[in-house]
Amino acid sequence: MNQPPRKKPEELRSHRWYGVKDMRSFGHRSRTAQMGFHRSDYAGKPVIAIINTWSDINPCHTHFKQRVEEVKRGIWQAGGFPVEMPAISLSEPFQKPTTMLYRNLLAMECEELLRSYPADGCVLMGGCDKTTPALVMGAISMDLPAIFLPAGPMLRGDYKGQFLGSGSDTWKYWAELRAGNIDEQDWQEVENGIARSPGHCMTMGTASTMTSATEVLGLTLPGAASIPAPDSRHAQMATLTGKRIVDMVWEDLKPSDILTPASFDNAVTAVLGLGGSTNAIVHLIAMARRAGIALDIHRFDALARKTPVLANLRPSGKYLMEDFFYAGGLRAFLGQLGDLLDLSQRTCNGQTLGEGIANAKVYNDDVIRPRTNPLVANSGLAVLTGNLAPGGAIIKPAAMEPRLRKHRGPAVVFKDYNEMAARIDDPALAVTKDSVIVLQSAGPQGAPGMPEWGQLPIPQKLLKQGVRDMVRVSDARMSGTSYGACVLHVTPESHVGGPLALVREGDLIELDVDARSINLLVAGDELARRKAAWREPAPKFTRGYGLLYLKHIQQADTGCDFDFLETGKSSVAAGGEPEIH
Ligand code: FES
Numbered sequence: 372m373n374q375p376p377r378k379k380p381e382e383l384r385s386h387r388w389y390g391v392k393d394m395r396s397f398g399h400r401s402r403t404a405q406m407g408f409h410r411s412d413y414a415g416k417p418v419i420a421i422i423n424t425w426s427d428i429n430p431c432h433t434h435f436k437q438r439v440e441e442v443k444r445g446i447w448q449a450g451g452f453p454v455e456m457p458a459i460s461l462s463e464p465f466q467k468p469t470t471m472l473y474r475n476l477l478a479m480e481c482e483e484l485l486r487s488y489p490a491d492g493c494v495l496m497g498g499c500d501k502t503t504p505a506l507v508m509g510a511i512s513m514d515l516p517a518i519f520l521p522a523g524p525m526l527r528g529d530y531k532g533q534f535l536g537s538g539s540d541t542w543k544y545w546a547e548l549r550a551g552n553i554d555e556q557d558w559q560e561v562e563n564g565i566a567r568s569p570g571h572c573m574t575m576g577t578a579s580t581m582t583s584a585t586e587v588l589g590l591t592l593p594g595a596a597s598i599p600a601p602d603s604r605h606a607q608m609a610t611l612t613g614k615r616i617v618d619m620v621w622e623d624l625k626p627s628d629i630l631t632p633a634s635f636d637n638a639v640t641a642v643l644g645l646g647g648s649t650n651a652i653v654h655l656i657a658m659a660r661r662a663g664i665a666l667d668i669h670r671f672d673a674l675a676r677k678t679p680v681l682a683n684l685r686p687s688g689k690y691l692m693e694d695f696f697y698a699g700g701l702r703a704f705l706g707q708l709g710d711l712l713d714l715s716q717r718t719c720n721g722q723t724l725g726e727g728i729a730n731a732k733v734y735n736d737d738v739i740r741p742r743t744n745p746l747v748a749n750s751g752l753a754v755l756t757g758n759l760a761p762g763g764a765i766i767k768p769a770a771m772e773p774r775l776r777k778h779r780g781p782a783v784v785f786k787d788y789n790e791m792a793a794r795i796d797d798p799a800l801a802v803t804k805d806s807v808i809v810l811q812s813a814g815p816q817g818a819p820g821m822p823e824w825g826q827l828p829i830p831q832k833l834l835k836q837g838v839r840d841m842v843r844v845s846d847a848r849m850s851g852t853s854y855g856a857c858v859l860h861v862t863p864e865s866h867v868g869g870p871l872a873l874v875r876e877g878d879l880i881e882l883d884v885d886a887r888s889i890n891l892l893v894a895g896d897e898l899a900r901r902k903a904a905w906r907e908p909a910p911k912f913t914r915g916y917g918l919l920y921l922k923h924i925q926q927a928d929t930g931c932d933f934d935f936l937e938t939g940k941s942s943v944a945a946g947g948e949p950e951i952h
Contacts, residue, residue, distance in 0.1 A: 375622040375721065380415035383620070384515070385452075388489035389413060399489070413452040417620035419613070420490035421446075421453055422481050422509075424502045426460030431499035431522055431578065434569035434600050438609045442494050442520060445613025451492075451620070453613070456484050461501045463572075471848065472820030474501040474508075474654075475924075475933050476916060481509025490515060492620040494612055498522025498571040498600075500851075503581040504654035507590060511626045511661040512936065516619040518719050519590045520612045521582035523600035524692035525570030535565045536685040537572030538850050542826065549796075550834045570600025573692040575684040576851030580647030581654055583701050584638040588658075589629045589718030593727035597700030599693050615720060624719065630662045633713040637724065639671055641701075643678040644708050646687035646751050648851025649765055649859055650823075657930030660937045668763045668928050672754035672887065679745035680769055681707050683738050686854040687769045688746050690738045698738035702731035707739060755858060757890040758898075759844070759870050759880065762862030762928045768884050770854035772840040776884040778856070779892070780805040780842060781877045787812040788824055796831040804833055807842045807880040811871055812908070814846030814864025815924045815931050819911050825849035825859040842882050844889070846871055846927075858882060858889055860927040866908060867926075873901040 381390060388399045403413065421442055425435035439455055446453040458480050461470040485493055495506040498521050510517035528535025544561045547553045571578035582596040592612055598605040635655065642651045652671055659666035682704055683689050695704070705712060705728045714725030733739045740746055751769040756762075768776065783806045785791035791810055794800055802808070808827045815821045825847040829838055843857045846864035863869035870891060874880070879892040891898070912918045923933040930937070 375624070377621040378623055383417060383491045385418040385489035385491050390415070417451045417491040417617050418489050419446045419451045419453050419616050419620070420485060420488060420493040421455045421496060422458050422484060422493055422506060423455055423496045424458055424460040424477070424499070424506070425496070426462060428465050429460040429462035429499055430464065430566065431462070431525070431569070431571040432460060432496070435496055435522070438520070438606065439496065441606050441609035442496070442613040445610035446617055449614040449617035451617035454488070454490070456488065458484065461499060461505065463500045468818055469820040469822035470501040471822065471931070472920065474505045474931075475920070475936065477502065477505035478508040478512070478936065481506050482513045485510070485513040485515055492516035492616050493518075494616050495519045496522070498578055498582055500571070500577040500581070500650070503578070503585055504658055507585055507658055508661050508932070511630065511658060514625050514627050516616060516623065516625050517590065518592070518612055518616045518619060519585050520609055521585065521591060521596045522571050522578070523598050523602070523605045524573035524579055525566060525600055526568040527573060527691045527693050528565040529567060530561050530564045534691060535561065536574040536691055537566065538576055538853065539574050539686040540565060542853060546829070546834055546839065549831050568601045574686055574851070575645050575647055575682060575692070577648040577650040578851075579692050580642055580645060580651045580851055583645060583647070584642050584651055584655060586701055587638045587641040587705065587724070588634050589716060589724060590626065592720055593718070594700055594702050597692065597696045599696055619719060622721070624721065626662065629717050629719060630664065631716060632664050634716045635659045635664055635666050636670070636674065637712045637716060639666070639674050640678050640708060640711050641705065643671070643675050643751055644680060644704070644711070645682040646680040646684060646746065646769055649752065649767055650848055650851055652765060652860070653848070653927055653931050657932040657937070660930055660932060663938065668754050668765070671752060675750050675752045677749060678711060678751070679742060679749055680747035680751040681740045681742070681745055683740060683746050687751065687767075694735070694738050698735035699731060699733045702728040703733045704739050706731045707733065707741060709742075753884055753887055755882075755884075755887050755889040757888040759874075759889045759891045760861045761870070762926060764858050764861040764889055766856070766858050766884060767854070771856035775840060775842055775856040775882070777882070778807075778842050779879055779881040780807045782807050782809045782874050782880050784809045784874055784876050785811065788818070791827065795828050798832055800830055802830050802833065804836070804838045804841060807844060807882075809871070809874050809880070810843070810845040810847065811865040811874070814861075814866055815926060816921060817846065817864055817866030817908070819917070819921060819924070821846070821848050821927065821931060823848050823850040823853070825857045826853035826855055827857065842880070844871070844880065856882070862926050862928045864926065868902070868905055868907065870898065872905055873898055875901075
């Protein structure tokens with residue numbers, strides 16, 4: 372096989388910092404010596420930035436303190452010079468109102484760390500929900516050689532001899548507690564057993580969806596996304612990742628050499644076949660647009676129509692990521708998708724996607740189903756349009772009660788999250804199982820940050836009657852671990868005057884999943900009157916990052932990136948802006 376051409380040491384970007392003979396490079400070298408490194412440790416070697424999103428407040432990344440040492444080991448072994456650079460950790464369980472408010476901030480931080488320091492290439496360490504798209508977006512824009520190390524899923528949860536799934540079982544047992552079917556003692560046992568190791572959520576939630584998508588895009592080593600975080604094979608993968616990035620620098624293998632429209636189609640197809648999180652839609656669109664690739668939401672619907680759900684994973688199915696790994700993991704799963712993928716796409720190890728999954732085997736065909744026995748034949752995800760969502764909305768038919776696929780009911784409207792929280796369990800609330808619950812002001816501008824509020828709660832009085840699913844509509848996102856007949860990402864959002872803002876109590880709303888439609892059954896002239904009377908709400912921020920966010924955030928159908936970030940390359944290596952000396 373032909374070896375790719377290799378850079379010379381003086382062609383490294385870091386040469387400007389370390390290799391030239393001037394006073395500033397003296398400063399760089401003397402300060403590197405201050406940290407205990409001799410010239411022979413770094414001279415003429417690729418400097419590898421390790422962007423590490425470890426934090427004391429991110430439980431999904433607790434093992435990154437150890438893993439980063441294993442990444443460094445690989446970089447040293449391959450003849451590189453590792454430099455760890457901590458970046459903001461977006462901790463899904465703790466950050467309010469939502470980590471999504473800060474996804475673009477981490478993307479900017481990643482890009483600017485790479486730009487301003489002597490990085491020749493980078494290892495991106497993330498996994499907790501937004502950290503993956505954020506790091507990848509920043510790395511795409513900078514376009515230096517980049518490889519992603521996924522945090523890996525945590526072990527299965529455990530409660531009274533049953534497995535628990537992140538998120539999914541929280542919603543489930545919370546509903547049982549509110550319905551009076553379990554008591555406080557049971558609830559505390561769920562609390563103690565649901566997250567019992569390092570690693571990200573182990574359902575097919577947003578974290579597993581995005582790390583898997585990133586592997587399919589070719590930005591991780593084959594098999595990296597499925598390994599449970601505490602498994603020794605995860606540590607081995609960290610070292611291999613560190614080794615590989617050094618060669619990627621010498622080969623000058625950058626995201627722009629790997630990412631294509633076909634690789635994004637592959638990622639979308641894999642997400643659909645995994646029954647992955649709806650959040651992948653905004654993230655993949657944003658990532659693609661960073662790469663100059665025009666991915667839009669309707670592509671998701673087109674690919675969904677021909678993609679079966681083959682991964683029997685919660686929340687759509689039965690098993691958890693640990694089971695998925697033992698069943699063969701993502702490589703075996705991709706082998707089942709076979710001809711639905713373009714296997715000729717290049718990946719970061721220099722091989723094609725097809726070469727990376729060659730010989731992968733399925734060891735449990737109930738976890739990774741064959742094409743002849745899918746969990747869902749097709750359309751695990753659907754894109755809806757109609758007068759309630761002219762820019763589109765989405766729903767996950769695989770995770771809802773089938774009786775609600777075609778439904779018409781009167782709206783019960785909450786103007787914001789606080790009003791919903793205050794009134795939803797009011798016994799006097801005029802709601803039945805046929806009502807359509809509507810939440811406004813939960814979108815990118817309105818909430819702000821488009822939080823995962825979209826799995827609107829079922830009113831307690833209906834829970835007690837045994838109701839477990841209803842049609843719910845909002846401009847919010849939904850946790851990838853959630854389920855239900857939830858119409859999400861309604862675009863344009865209510866805060867900017869989208870039709871969702873015009874819905875009134877009792878209006879009829881019609882959902883038809885098969886027709887891919889969501890409509891407000893109110894006459895056009897009445898809607899025009901309401902629109903004329905609508906006033907834009909006051910902005911939620913008047914200073915700081917929040918103000919920057921409000922001025923530049925875009926709507927869900929284009930990925931919620933900042934307008935000034937989504938196109939254009941930032942590094943001279945990618946033909947973009949000149950380096951600043
Ligand atoms: Fe980190 Fe779910 S809380 S991935």
